[in-house]
Amino acid sequence: MDGAPETRASLILRLHDRDDLDAWQEFSEIYHPLVFRLARSKGFQHSDALDVAQEVLLRVAGAVERWEPDPEKGTFRGWLYRIARNLMIDFLERGRRSPLCDADHLIEMQVDPSTLESRTFDLEFQRQVFVWAAD
Numbered sequence: 001m002d003g004a005p006e007t008r009a010s011l012i013l014r015l016h017d018r019d020d021l022d023a024w025q026e027f028s029e030i031y032h033p034l035v036f037r038l039a040r041s042k043g044f045q046h047s048d049a050l051d052v053a054q055e056v057l058l059r060v061a062g063a064v065e066r067w068e069p070d071p072e073k074g075t076f077r078g079w080l081y082r083i084a085r086n087l088m089i090d091f092l093e094r095g096r097r098s099p100l101c102d103a104d105h106l107i108e109m110q111v112d113p114s115t116l117e118s119r120t121f122d123l124e125f126q127r128q129v130f131v132w133a134a135d
């Protein structure tokens with residue numbers, strides 16, 4: 001998508017094993033900053049953006065085993081973006097005291113890859129991959 005590297009299928013498969021700490025560390029190093037910056041770009045305060053980013057990772061951990069690649073439903077990054085977007089909306093509507101979202105509905109979420117927000121998310125992903133690889 002727009003020149004951004006694809007999320008490695010091997011990493012996603014490794015995430016199915018919740019005890020694979022190296023895979024979760026790598027995933028977190030790439031995606032936590034990405035989701036954090038997305039939340040900040042939407043006007044979230046620093047601490048709230050951290051909460052949203054952490055909650056996104058928790059939701060992915062709860063649903064990644066059921067996610068399967070399907071070109072008709074979109075990419076993993078598109079799915080992740082939709083989770084982040086919906087969590088931010090829920091966060092603003094309900095506040096932090098209520099559950100942010102039902103994990104059973106996450107698999108059905110899709111994002112239109114042609115939207116500006118999706119392209120921006122992809123560019124941020126590419127930037128974060130380069131930062132992660134340089135470390």
